[in-house]
Amino acid sequence: MALNYDQAVEKYEPTLGLEVHVELNTKSKMFCGCATEFGASPNTQTCPICLGLPGALPVVNAKAIESSILIGLALNCSIAPFSRFARKNYFYPDMPKNFQTSQYDEPICVNGYLDVEIETEEGPKQFRVEIERVHMEEDTGKSLHVGGATGRIHGADYSLLDYNRAGIPLVEIVTKIVAGTGKYAPQVARAYVTELRDILRSLGVSDVKMEQGSMRCDVNLSLAPVGSGQLGTRSETKNVNSLRSVERAVIGEVIRQSNRLEAGERIVQETRHFQEESGQTRSGRSKEQAEDYRYFPEPDLVPVAPAADWIEELRATLPEKPSTRRKRLQEAWNVPAKEMEAMVNAELLDVVEETIGLGAEPTRARSWWLGEVSRLANEREVSPTTLITSAQVAEVIALIESGELTDKLARQVVEGVVAGEGTPRQVIDQRGLKVVSDDGALMAAIEAAIAAQPDTAERVRGGNLPAAGALIGAVMKATGGQADAAKVRELLLKHLGQG
Numbered sequence: 403m404a405l406n407y408d409q410a411v412e413k414y415e416p417t418l419g420l421e422v423h424v425e426l427n428t429k430s431k432m433f434c435g436c437a438t439e440f441g442a443s444p445n446t447q448t449c450p451i452c453l454g455l456p457g458a459l460p461v462v463n464a465k466a467i468e469s470s471i472l473i474g475l476a477l478n479c480s481i482a483p484f485s486r487f488a489r490k491n492y493f494y495p496d497m498p499k500n501f502q503t504s505q506y507d508e509p510i511c512v513n514g515y516l517d518v519e520i521e522t523e524e525g526p527k528q529f530r531v532e533i534e535r536v537h538m539e540e541d542t543g544k545s546l547h548v549g550g551a552t553g554r555i556h557g558a559d560y561s562l563l564d565y566n567r568a569g570i571p572l573v574e575i576v577t578k579i580v581a582g583t584g585k586y587a588p589q590v591a592r593a594y595v596t597e598l599r600d601i602l603r604s605l606g607v608s609d610v611k612m613e614q615g616s617m618r619c620d621v622n623l624s625l626a627p628v629g630s631g632q633l634g635t636r637s638e639t640k641n642v643n644s645l646r647s648v649e650r651a652v653i654g655e656v657i658r659q660s661n662r663l664e665a666g667e668r669i670v671q672e673t674r675h676f677q678e679e680s681g682q683t684r685s686g687r688s689k690e691q692a693e694d695y696r697y698f699p700e701p702d703l704v705p706v707a708p709a710a711d712w713i714e715e716l717r718a719t720l721p722e723k724p725s726t727r728r729k730r731l732q733e734a735w736n737v738p739a740k741e742m743e744a745m746v747n748a749e750l751l752d753v754v755e756e757t758i759g760l761g762a763e764p765t766r767a768r769s770w771w772l773g774e775v776s777r778l779a780n781e782r783e784v785s786p787t788t789l790i791t792s793a794q795v796a797e798v799i800a801l802i803e804s805g806e807l808t809d810k811l812a813r814q815v816v817e818g819v820v821a822g823e824g825t826p827r828q829v830i831d832q833r834g835l836k837v838v839s840d841d842g843a844l845m846a847a848i849e850a851a852i853a854a855q856p857d858t859a860e861r862v863r864g865g866n867l868p869a870a871g872a873l874i875g876a877v878m879k880a881t882g883g884q885a886d887a888a889k890v891r892e893l894l895l896k897h898l899g900q901g
């Protein structure tokens with residue numbers, strides 16, 4: 403009988419290893435001056451260097467080195483006083499030089515760690531993920547396989563190549579073996595990639611958009627019988643492109659490998675591909691050993707030897723750690739962990755903080771960004787921050803607090819701003835979205851409501867105050883939500899002898 407996940411982790415101990423590739427957001431490429439803009443027409447951002455033409459000489463991008471050092475420092479690494487580039491030789495059509503300029507035995511950062519916290523049955527628990535190395539390299543171009551059903555090369559009629567991405571600076575962050583997580587391996591893997599993404603974002607060195615491929619994760623996983631003290635053969639699941647998929651890839655591999663082992667089969671050391679629909683992995687190629695790449699030092703590039711005082715200057719600019727910041731804000735705003743997580747996952751923490759900084763009450767700031775603005779953004783399949791600014795949301799909230807807008811009117815104002823009708827003030831003026839607080843207009847609506855529900859009015863007269871809700875609702879409806887509800891209540895109760 404096949405083992406499920408829980409049965410698998412009772413018998414087998416998972417060991418993780420995570421390799422994350424991050425595209426840096428430098429203006430130019432790693433070894434040439436070509437632009438790096440995402441989505442440009444194919445092959446418009448290329449030159450003899452990134453096309454690997456004979457005789458072209460690369461020069462290292464200083465900003466990429468700075469970003470790499472910042473990443474190393476934020477991950478508690480030592481920064482190598484001397485590091486070198488190496489050629490990693492292999493053939494692939496999207497890599498015109500037939501080698502990738504990377505780093506091998508002399509990476510720029512080594513020996514760091516990142517602490518992550520996960521929720522367990524016994525409460526929150528911290529795990530330390532040790533970092534083996536952070537090294538610099540370049541991205542390859544992109545192949546587009548046209549024809550076949552799967553978008554893969556098998557069954558395709560022909561393939562197109564776009565070298566715009568060739569030579570974009572990449573940083574590869576490799577963990578040491580992560581052992582001792584037991585059944586929590588999937589959560590630890592996800593928490594590590596999440597925390598890493600948040601750190602990279604806080605450093606401003608990358609877009610870290612997993613769905614666009616500017617951050618990609620390879621998940622190494624092996625199993626050994628619990629208590630054996632051994633290390634099993636690992637598989638490497640390539641280019642997992644969402645946080646949820648990282649977690650699912652670990653679960654999928656634990657189940658697959660444990661069932662092979664149960665059946666007396668061997669685990670093959672190979673790369674595998676994660677399949678989004680099924681959550682399972684599919685065999686790729688058998689894994690090359692490092693020796694197969696015939697690495698050798700890059701003769702065309704000088705070594706990287708950052709000055710110690712420059713490193714210290716960079717260390718002094720490190721921002722607050724995202725986990726520390728989250729804890730601080732969570733306490734200041736007094737929000738449950740779940741809601742905090744929702745804001746982080748929706749990438750709304752920065753704008754919510756900004757909105758609150760502009761004077762908005764924390765609960766309102768959160769609910770506008772996570773609620774109405776996110777809803778409008780989902781409809782349009784864009785990010786909420788592209789639709790409206792923190793200042794505009796803060797302005798709308800201030801208008802609600804001053805009684806100039808009801809929640810309902812405020813939603814129309816936000817909708818108008820999002821539709822490009824101008825600032826909140828302009829939308830209010832153009833759409834005529836003023837709260838009706840004019841006593842005469844309100845009294846007319848109140849009298850109409852009483853006339854329509856005489857029995858209810860009688861109950862209120864008799865002292866049944868909750869019954870007034872139905873009348874207030876009728877007035878709000880009659881005024882299209884533009885009445886000031888508190889004012890309506892006050893006038894109504896007075897009129898019925900209860901004020």
Ligand code: ZN
Pocket residue numbers: 431434435436447448449450451452453569
């Ligand atoms: Zn170029």
Ligand code: MN
Pocket residue numbers: 423539574
């Ligand atoms: Mn790599």
